[in-house]
Amino acid sequence: TTLRAYNFNAGPAAVPLPVLEQAQKELVNFKNTGMSVMELSHRSKEYEEVHNRAITLLRELMNIPDTYEVLFLQGGGSLQFSMIPMNFLQEGKTAHYILSGAWSEKALKEAKDFGETRVLASSKDANYTHIPTDYSLEDIKDGAYLHITTNNTIYGTQWNEYPTSPIPLIADMSSDILFKEIDVEKFSLIYAGAQKNLGPSGVTVVIIKKDFLETARTNVPTMLSYSTYAENNSLYNTPPTFAIYMLSLVLEWVKEQGGVKSIQKNNEEKAKYIYDAIDNSEGFYKAHATEDSRSLMNITFTLPNEELTKKFLQEAKERQFIGLAGHRSVGGCRASTYNAVPKEACEALANFMTEFKNQN
Amino acid sequence: TTLRAYNFNAGPAAVPLPVLEQAQKELVNFKNTGMSVMELSHRSKEYEEVHNRAITLLRELMNIPDTYEVLFLQGGGSLQFSMIPMNFLQEGKTAHYILSGAWSEKALKEAKDFGETRVLASSKDANYTHIPTDYSLEDIKDGAYLHITTNNTIYGTQWNEYPTSPIPLIADMSSDILFKEIDVEKFSLIYAGAQKNLGPSGVTVVIIKKDFLETARTNVPTMLSYSTYAENNSLYNTPPTFAIYMLSLVLEWVKEQGGVKSIQKNNEEKAKYIYDAIDNSEGFYKAHATEDSRSLMNITFTLPNEELTKKFLQEAKERQFIGLAGHRSVGGCRASTYNAVPKEACEALANFMTEFKNQN
Ligand SMILES: Cc1ncc(COP(=O)(O)O)c(C=O)c1O
Ligand SMILES: Cc1ncc(COP(=O)(O)O)c(C=O)c1O
Ligand SMILES: [Mg+2]
Ligand SMILES: [Mg+2]
Ligand SMILES: [Mg+2]
Ligand SMILES: [Mg+2]
Numbered sequence: 001t002t003l004r005a006y007n008f009n010a011g012p013a014a015v016p017l018p019v020l021e022q023a024q025k026e027l028v029n030f031k032n033t034g035m036s037v038m039e040l041s042h043r044s045k046e047y048e049e050v051h052n053r054a055i056t057l058l059r060e061l062m063n064i065p066d067t068y069e070v071l072f073l074q075g076g077g078s079l080q081f082s083m084i085p086m087n088f089l090q091e092g093k094t095a096h097y098i099l100s101g102a103w104s105e106k107a108l109k110e111a112k113d114f115g116e117t118r119v120l121a122s123s124k125d126a127n128y129t130h131i132p133t134d135y136s137l138e139d140i141k142d143g144a145y146l147h148i149t150t151n152n153t154i155y156g157t158q159w160n161e162y163p164t165s166p167i168p169l170i171a172d173m174s175s176d177i178l179f180k181e182i183d184v185e186k187f188s189l190i191y192a193g194a195q196k197n198l199g200p201s202g203v204t205v206v207i208i209k210k211d212f213l214e215t216a217r218t219n220v221p222t223m224l225s226y227s228t229y230a231e232n233n234s235l236y237n238t239p240p241t242f243a244i245y246m247l248s249l250v251l252e253w254v255k256e257q258g259g260v261k262s263i264q265k266n267n268e269e270k271a272k273y274i275y276d277a278i279d280n281s282e283g284f285y286k287a288h289a290t291e292d293s294r295s296l297m298n299i300t301f302t303l304p305n306e307e308l309t310k311k312f313l314q315e316a317k318e319r320q321f322i323g324l325a326g327h328r329s330v331g332g333c334r335a336s337t338y339n340a341v342p343k344e345a346c347e348a349l350a351n352f353m354t355e356f357k358n359q360n
Numbered sequence: 361t362t363l364r365a366y367n368f369n370a371g372p373a374a375v376p377l378p379v380l381e382q383a384q385k386e387l388v389n390f391k392n393t394g395m396s397v398m399e400l401s402h403r404s405k406e407y408e409e410v411h412n413r414a415i416t417l418l419r420e421l422m423n424i425p426d427t428y429e430v431l432f433l434q435g436g437g438s439l440q441f442s443m444i445p446m447n448f449l450q451e452g453k454t455a456h457y458i459l460s461g462a463w464s465e466k467a468l469k470e471a472k473d474f475g476e477t478r479v480l481a482s483s484k485d486a487n488y489t490h491i492p493t494d495y496s497l498e499d500i501k502d503g504a505y506l507h508i509t510t511n512n513t514i515y516g517t518q519w520n521e522y523p524t525s526p527i528p529l530i531a532d533m534s535s536d537i538l539f540k541e542i543d544v545e546k547f548s549l550i551y552a553g554a555q556k557n558l559g560p561s562g563v564t565v566v567i568i569k570k571d572f573l574e575t576a577r578t579n580v581p582t583m584l585s586y587s588t589y590a591e592n593n594s595l596y597n598t599p600p601t602f603a604i605y606m607l608s609l610v611l612e613w614v615k616e617q618g619g620v621k622s623i624q625k626n627n628e629e630k631a632k633y634i635y636d637a638i639d640n641s642e643g644f645y646k647a648h649a650t651e652d653s654r655s656l657m658n659i660t661f662t663l664p665n666e667e668l669t670k671k672f673l674q675e676a677k678e679r680q681f682i683g684l685a686g687h688r689s690v691g692g693c694r695a696s697t698y699n700a701v702p703k704e705a706c707e708a709l710a711n712f713m714t715e716f717k718n719q720n
Contacts, residue, residue, distance in 0.1 A: 005394030009401045012601055020396050024387040028380045034365030034680060036380050038560040041369045041683060074434035075583055078597035082581035110581055195598055200398035202562045202600030221442035221470055223435055237438035238555055240562030241372055320394060323401060
């Protein structure tokens with residue numbers, strides 16, 4: 001059997017083992033073409049099948065209506081921070097941002113270069129321990145859009161229910177896309193770098209409502225205009241073909257698991273192991289997030305002091321637990337339990353946490 | 361032995377077989393980490409070694425001085441068309457473009473959105489059969505930069521010697537980077553999507569002179585500013601880690617071949633097979649490029665008529681020659697003989713061409 005680490009990386013992150021095995025099997029000779037999938041022309045029939053299969057699967061798994069486009073871009077979530085205001089922050093309008101963590105702040109910062117912005121709500125003063133609830137959607141009626149970050153990778157908080165926004169709702173779902181069933185129609189634009197729940201880094205998925213796309217500014221450079229991707233099935237220029245291929249395999253895997261509903265059930269069970277280890281530790285472990293805002297994707301917690309934290313991380317490493325150090329900006333510990341992280345890994349981590357607590 | 365097609369794709373294109381085999385071998389378990397290379401955090405020691413190895417190898421192979429940065433971006437050559445003027449077309453200055461094919465035209469088109477541009481020379485009226493020579497560098501002294509496309513992928517022409525420009529010289533080397541030894545110091549900025557001579561699609565290499573970088577505009581979105589990449593060793597956000605890994609393997613392979621000098625000798629021999637088949641065909645095959653502008657990377661040619669072209673492509677396909685149809689915008693045939701295309705493939709193609717000519 002293959003040596004597998006317990007991979008709790010925050011992104012790039014774990015990829016399902018059967019997906020890696022299939023990619024390995026056909027890496028040199030894809031479907032008897034005598035070529036690797038990465039050697040195929042992006043204009044070939046064989047590649048277009050891979051490309052369109054990824055789109056079809058995402059539509060099916062997320063129940064995306066025909067009134068939306070599914071696009072593949074490059075540049076990660078970070079380039080979206082600029083592309084969104086570049087395309088949708090119209091002159092004379094205001095873009096509204098709800099700040100729930102470091103990534104929302106970065107998204108806001110880029111928007112400021114393109115026009116008027118407003119922080120509708122923020123939990124910064126509470127050290128981003130919860131999703132802001134203290135705002136009204138009444139007075140944003142004329143805004144360009146409302147931007148939220150559905151899962152806060154660094155702080156370990158997550159939205160439970162999404163706002164019903166009177167203006168186009170844009171969501172950064174980089175770290176929780178496809179983790180549970182959602183109603184896509186609440187959103188005008190959803191974006192996510194693939195490297196957490198969807199596969200490897202190098203491709204960004206954008207799901208955009210067609211009638212919202214029609215409102216985009218037109219004086220945008222070709223490669224930074226969403227229309228370019230929509231009009232060319234994301235094949236205007238050479239797409240990151242291998243990353244899209246991996247995405248297609250990950251989506252096949254999600255489907256084989258029984259779809260997003262099953263994935264969600266799994267994710268709930270996985271997170272429960274670890275949150276239970278925290279909650280039953282008599283205060284040895286403390287969750288960063290308040291209970292109502294706990295993330296099922298990134299579980300952040302602290303130990304009584306720096307010394308114990310270091311010892312915990314060291315012993316974890318010796319047992320092949322990878323990626324448990326908290327983000328350099330907040331410290332502590334973080335376990336990222338994305339879709340591809342197996343239940344066994346979470347159970348093993350919970351057991352180790354309890355064992356470590358008992359011995360320290 | 362592995363089934364291998366004769367891959368003459370224009371990009372994405374052939375990758376060296378030993379590179380694919382190594383990637384396959386370690387795809388599921390990279391260096392005994394218990395993870396695939398695509399599952400590594402981009403902040404991990406293991407990944408940073410891969411990343412820095414790619415930079416070091418490119419520096420070594422191309423003899424890039426310390427006065428230059430080597431950067432990894434996303435978005436392909438096409439995003440560079442916009443990033444260059446966005447960063448370097450200063451107010452009140454003019455950007456000069458030499459048009460040698462469809463890609464130069466596209467580069468120019470994007471620049472027009474950012475400021476003054478001028479076509480210094482163009483061979484469009486000659487259907488881009490040659491590299492323009494009819495221009496003077498005297499009167500561009502105050503220009504922002506001079507942009508050239510060193511190899512014209514679609515038309516099959518290539519610069520032999522590069523101009524000694526009085527203003528910063530910028531080169532799109534997407535389809536011929538690393539094909540022969542060049543003097544990097546003639547250039548202020550070189551860019552290339554990896555998917556022809558460097559590996560898979562999804563990563564763009566930029567080689568930029570540090571003192572030129574210092575002249576860049578500052579009001580540029582974070583992800584579209586070259587400084588962001590230079591200041592963060594191309595790790596400001598998540599890079600396309602797997603594509604960079606493949607790049608590092610391709611560069612190792614180039615080194616094992618004896619470096620760029622050996623690659624160049626190979627490329628000359630490879631192209632000679634096919635150009636000889638054209639030149640010895642008594643006019644059955646006609647090269648699109650004039651003799652002084654012939655590309656060693658993309659060999660473009662026509663047959664006496666449409667019917668024979670179709671028949672040629674059909675029979676070629678049956679013999680596992682892939683990617684020989686000319687670009688949809690010019691028709692005819694094109695054989696792309698990038699670094700990774702084996703000599704045997706070129707010899708086999710030349711033999712087939714001669715055989716086909718004799719029988720038709
Ligand atoms: C919620 C969220 N948004 C955006 C980003 C930035 O993504 P990228 O590194 O792909 O630019 C991240 C990265 O972790 C993230 O977690
Ligand atoms: C010379 C040249 N420049 C730019 C491009 C565009 O590259 P990309 O598809 O990576 O945007 C190409 C693509 O073939 C090319 O050949
Ligand atoms: Mg965060
Ligand atoms: Mg479409
Ligand atoms: Mg061309
Ligand atoms: Mg540097």
